[in-house]
Amino acid sequence: MIIHNEYKGKKVLVTGHTGFKGAWLVAILDTLGADILGYALEPETKNCIYNEIDGNSKCKSIIGDIRDKEKLKQVITDFQPDYIFHLAAQALVIRSYSIPSETFEVNAVGTANILEAITLLNQKCTVVVITTDKVYENKEWERPYKEEDRLGGYDPYSASKACTELVISSFRNSFFNVNDFPKHQKAIVSVRAGNVIGGGDYSENRIIPDIIRALTRKEEIVLRSPKSIRPWQHVLEPLFVYLKLGILIDKDPKKYSRAFNIGPKVDDVLTVEKLVQRAIKTWGKGEYVTTGEKKVHEAGILKLDISLIKDLLGWKPVYSPEEAIDKTIQWYKESNKNDFTKQQIEDYLDAVS
Numbered sequence: 517m518i519i520h521n522e523y524k525g526k527k528v529l530v531t532g533h534t535g536f537k538g539a540w541l542v543a544i545l546d547t548l549g550a551d552i553l554g555y556a557l558e559p560e561t562k563n564c565i566y567n568e569i570d571g572n573s574k575c576k577s578i579i580g581d582i583r584d585k586e587k588l589k590q591v592i593t594d595f596q597p598d599y600i601f602h603l604a605a606q607a608l609v610i611r612s613y614s615i616p617s618e619t620f621e622v623n624a625v626g627t628a629n630i631l632e633a634i635t636l637l638n639q640k641c642t643v644v645v646i647t648t649d650k651v652y653e654n655k656e657w658e659r660p661y662k663e664e665d666r667l668g669g670y671d672p673y674s675a676s677k678a679c680t681e682l683v684i685s686s687f688r689n690s691f692f693n694v695n696d697f698p699k700h701q702k703a704i705v706s707v708r709a710g711n712v713i714g715g716g717d718y719s720e721n722r723i724i725p726d727i728i729r730a731l732t733r734k735e736e737i738v739l740r741s742p743k744s745i746r747p748w749q750h751v752l753e754p755l756f757v758y759l760k761l762g763i764l765i766d767k768d769p770k771k772y773s774r775a776f777n778i779g780p781k782v783d784d785v786l787t788v789e790k791l792v793q794r795a796i797k798t799w800g801k802g803e804y805v806t807t808g809e810k811k812v813h814e815a816g817i818l819k820l821d822i823s824l825i826k827d828l829l830g831w832k833p834v835y836s837p838e839e840a841i842d843k844t845i846q847w848y849k850e851s852n853k854n855d856f857t858k859q860q861i862e863d864y865l866d867a868v869s
């Protein structure tokens with residue numbers, strides 16, 4: 517999957533640029549020569565990937581709330597983006613139990629705010645909205661979920677992202693109907709990624725940051741759900757798919773204006789315990805215990821069917837889950853995060869060229 521010079525000099529708005537995936541996306545777009553504008557809240561902590569990669573040298577950063585519709589409209593009409601990658605979200609399941617209505621506001625209404633703002637643009641604009649594999653009504657099936665499966669969401673985060681999918685399809689039907697594309701020139705694709713791992717995630721209650729925090733403090737890693745199976749994938753995999761979809765939907769809006777799953781190969785899933793064992797091996801030493809208590813309801817099994825993206829994009833994952841874990845742990849061990857992030861991006865580009 518090669519991305520040639522499509523993003524060179526293009527105006528790209530990245531929402532959520534101060535977060536884990538957004539900062540990686542800024543680093544990639546910077547490598548590809550895009551003119552990048554970020555819109556998000558301040559990083560929650562000083563210790564964050566956006567600062568570690570010197571994000572301010574790679575993009576123009578606007579600190580703003582996605583719920584501030586008027587500010588967002590102003591930013592979008594001033595910048596006139598060719599592409600928008602919408603990643604800003606309240607992205608944590610456990611936090612969504614403490615701030616449920618805010619999670620819906622940020623994730624579902626925030627997406628509506630972005631899509632309403634682009635109705636004001638007179639030129640072409642392509643939007644890639646990032647949702648999640650958790651949008652499906654989870655029946656604890658062995659069978660991987662397909663894009664047509666019923667949407668649901670047990671916890672507020674998952675349900676808010678299922679709502680986001682409905683917001684997208686409503687805007688697509690009502691304002692940006694693909695049959696009228698020549699008139700409005702707006703195309704929207706949503707991407708449902710599985711559990712993403714990579715360097716630079718410092719979030720609370722996520723497995724990799726929890727592992728790194730315990731290992732650096734020389735404490736035991738406490739596992740809540742060692743037997744849970746998740747579609748782990750390295751952060752560069754979905755990000756390059758978002759970029760590729762941005763280009764393809766631009767060229768053929770009818771074909772790509774829809775939702776896509778993205779994750780590892782169906783049988784390339786690992787339990788939480790296997791992930792932790794591999795992480796400890798790559799780190800060099802460490803211990804874990806499986807006595808952690810579940811704080812909230814968590815799905816036991818979640819697999820994604822990625823045949824649609826394979827068929828339409830000819831895409832397949834570059835890294836196995838084990839390689840993804842190794843690359844992630846190596847990132848946290850490195851002292852020069854900016855150089856190492858660039859190195860990992862270049863290695864990925866070499867692997868897909």
Ligand SMILES: NC(=O)c1ccc[n+]([C@@H]2O[C@H](COP(=O)([O-])OP(=O)(O)OC[C@H]3O[C@@H](n4cnc5c(N)ncnc54)[C@H](O)[C@@H]3O)[C@@H](O)[C@H]2O)c1
Nearest residue numbers: 532533534535536537556557581582603604605607648712
């Ligand atoms: N990390 C994963 O495993 C994973 C998996 C699937 C989908 N996703 C999705 O990918 C996207 C990025 O996730 P992440 O892991 O980088 O999350 P993150 O928490 O690291 O970053 C979230 C970003 O959104 C911004 N944000 C939050 N609330 C905002 C608000 N009210 N207004 C403006 N900006 C706001 C934050 O400032 C930050 O820049 C999210 O949409 C998330 O749901 C993540």
